[in-house]
Amino acid sequence: MEIDLYQVSHLARSIVKEAGDQLNLEWKVAKETVAKDPRDLATKYDLMVEKQITAALTKLFPNHSIYGEEVTKTKQHSPYAWYIDPIDGTKYFASDIPLFSVSLGLTDKDKPILGVVYNPISNQMYSGYQTGKAYLNNSQIKVADQRPLKETIVYGDFSKFELLSGEKQRKINQNYFEVMSRVYRVRAFGCGSLGLCWIASGGFDAFIDFTGKTKIYDVCAGLAILEAAGGVYEHIAANGEKKLIAATNRTTLAAIKKLII
């Protein structure tokens, strides 16, 4: 059954707003309890938000599959699957650093087709879907014009670097150096969902998943938004890993690819 992405986007934005409001409410309270154990706190709020979003999706899209980063794994016979990252940047949330998001993406046969990424502290909601446009709140966003490689700012993702073998770490560092010495700057924020949105809205030029460990939960929403804003991405094989590379345009993407493979 075909779905109306305009309608689904409004529903997804409302669900994510609701979840963000909850985090906004907990943001100040959280501070006081975090000292004891940041990890447990994180889990508590991650779970709370994931459950809330799952409940809404289940009511609104009873036939769709729903997967959450924490616990939700509801498989259905449908081409459509939702991916929830309840708090991308949990440690920041727990440390009063306003750099986290609620991220909700929809795939059609595994391809991201719609996304919402919301930073409740700055009240910035990024959204977009296939065949539609991309938005920051109510304002349309577009990727930046192509720039010479040495002027580009790259968002670098290093998920799970600490779990890799020394051999793989060295290889990544070599890749990293290749990139650093050819672009203007590599930034590493630890919040991939917002990283992709910042490419979509013109602040950054490319995204490199250095470790090959980004998960669909982290990037599904951001990739749909990036495409709606005119950006491109590709999964490449490098060092025995499948790595995600994204950019504002095909030329920059090709140039980045050469540095990684």
Next chain:
Amino acid sequence: MEIDLYQVSHLARSIVKEAGDQLNLEWKVAKETVAKDPRDLATKYDLMVEKQITAALTKLFPNHSIYGEEVTKTKQHSPYAWYIDPIDGTKYFASDIPLFSVSLGLTDKDKPILGVVYNPISNQMYSGYQTGKAYLNNSQIKVADQRPLKETIVYGDFSKFELLSGEKQRKINQNYFEVMSRVYRVRAFGCGSLGLCWIASGGFDAFIDFTGKTKIYDVCAGLAILEAAGGVYEHIAANGEKKLIAATNRTTLAAIKKLII
């Protein structure tokens, strides 16, 4: 055709959020130009937001009637009609006073059944619908417990008082005095949509439309939210006008009615 109010509420909240984001964006810019003529400015932003909401409603509910306070009058063969107050409190919006809302209500055969009222400056979204609960953002709200009349705070609406005859003005003032001398306080804010929400959320105890001039655009959303929060309302005939009275409960409503009739 039956509609799913849970789904419709999410759609309405997303539409209103989008409109509120636009006002948030204009809030600071507005200041600089308002000096010339507050009235024209008001009209400009009211129209902008009304068009934006109308466009979204038309896509999502092509069979529903849609009426806006400014220009929209789209009548359809449907029991469902939407009422848009794009900016309730335009003068406040134009004067940097954070006391205005975007208000969107849905009626079923003229009865308010669903509402969303959003103050974008404080990021407070009130919502509720028939058979459902009422919310301030993601937190459930309820009317306050019944209080003795002399402890109640009443929201008084004086819409279009200046257009009434001296005779009617005196009558209203008499009513007003009856109320003032029996309750704790009467407040007159000039933003009826938020006034009704503040009864729904426990801050105020009753609402009196002293002039009988409130319009469905002003109160449709608020009344649906108030009912969902446990409150009650009634249209009474007084001084040759149909007047709206609302309260947290039937006892208070009855006590207020006696002072007006």
Next chain:
Amino acid sequence: MEIDLYQVSHLARSIVKEAGDQLNLEWKVAKETVAKDPRDLATKYDLMVEKQITAALTKLFPNHSIYGEEVTKTKQHSPYAWYIDPIDGTKYFASDIPLFSVSLGLTDKDKPILGVVYNPISNQMYSGYQTGKAYLNNSQIKVADQRPLKETIVYGDFSKFELLSGEKQRKINQNYFEVMSRVYRVRAFGCGSLGLCWIASGGFDAFIDFTGKTKIYDVCAGLAILEAAGGVYEHIAANGEKKLIAATNRTTLAAIKKLII
């Protein structure tokens, strides 16, 4: 000893910002506990903020008198006295209504010469001092141009109306009717500090203390800001009470006075 009002204004703004941040922090937590008893809650936060401001003033201005609405009464041999209203609009604070302020005023031999009024929810800080200008945050504000009386919006204050005799209440209601039938609208918000600032910034045209019960804590800061923005005020005797009248200009003030005396 002469004081430098430019310096004192910066100090006062920082102290008030600090207090507002505290209220911002408690704003969400407050909600959950208010149900039990709004009055006690109010007292708790009022006291907390008054103590905080008093401590800062004592360190910075050890020779000045300091008076707080709640408990502080520190009399010194100095022409300078500070008046603190820790939360003007406590009930609103306790009811999630973003219409309250931290208000701090300085007098020189009983005349208000400097004021800061801060709404922490909308992050709007009004400030001004004698011989200086008035500001909303970093933007200069001025009173509105003179308007015909029938186009003016009046802020009406009804402090302690419930404690007055029936005779006085009737007299006030008569005054009130005189005003209502000659101006565009009378608004009654229950937050006098912000009311005066809204005249200073062009939203309202006049202020009437109908009961003669406003206290120096409520209006000291607002009056200094109003004067710095070009407005005027006067204490008049009416019905055996000393009443405060303020306006954007002398002509409007005179016209209002005639309706009250």
Next chain:
Amino acid sequence: MEIDLYQVSHLARSIVKEAGDQLNLEWKVAKETVAKDPRDLATKYDLMVEKQITAALTKLFPNHSIYGEEVTKTKQHSPYAWYIDPIDGTKYFASDIPLFSVSLGLTDKDKPILGVVYNPISNQMYSGYQTGKAYLNNSQIKVADQRPLKETIVYGDFSKFELLSGEKQRKINQNYFEVMSRVYRVRAFGCGSLGLCWIASGGFDAFIDFTGKTKIYDVCAGLAILEAAGGVYEHIAANGEKKLIAATNRTTLAAIKKLII
């Protein structure tokens, strides 16, 4: 002449708040014009804020030296010098990324003794001074407890990396790899003032100036806040550069130093 740091801190916070309010006002307007040329825009707002802060400092501290990142170089015969970074993170400001600050630091004979770092979008003001405590708004902050090196999160600064020789770049990359493979994660945000504050408030564990190119404007305020929160720092010589290393405690600082030298 001795200064009262408690008083000076209030003054500095008020000045920085005022500047942040201006940026908050421009934040939304900026978006529309940034497309043409982000670099010029940046310069415009950087200059506007630097002039505003310089004017206030000049009035309040006429005998102190004042240096701004853009143009201000006012040398006086005084042990006290102010360092202004009007917008640390200009590119983020121009790209709707809420990760920039107004940063104002005071030195006494070149040693940072007082600092204020303000993110106006999240309304987070970090402050602290020698012999005093450190604060995030009105809440005291402290560095995190010591953690095993492999659990630490390091803020890495790569200022002007693109201007270094290939030889120096390789050396830095080698240092970087040493660090990455021993700590939990290295983050590179490009906003050093906030990076230092996040160590002060418990989110991060250490700061490494990999290129030796951080300027006093970037770090003066943050270092004073870090010390007031219990943290430590040191300038070390490495690869022919003077590099800044900071941490939550001496043990972590020593461990980090070993990886860099």
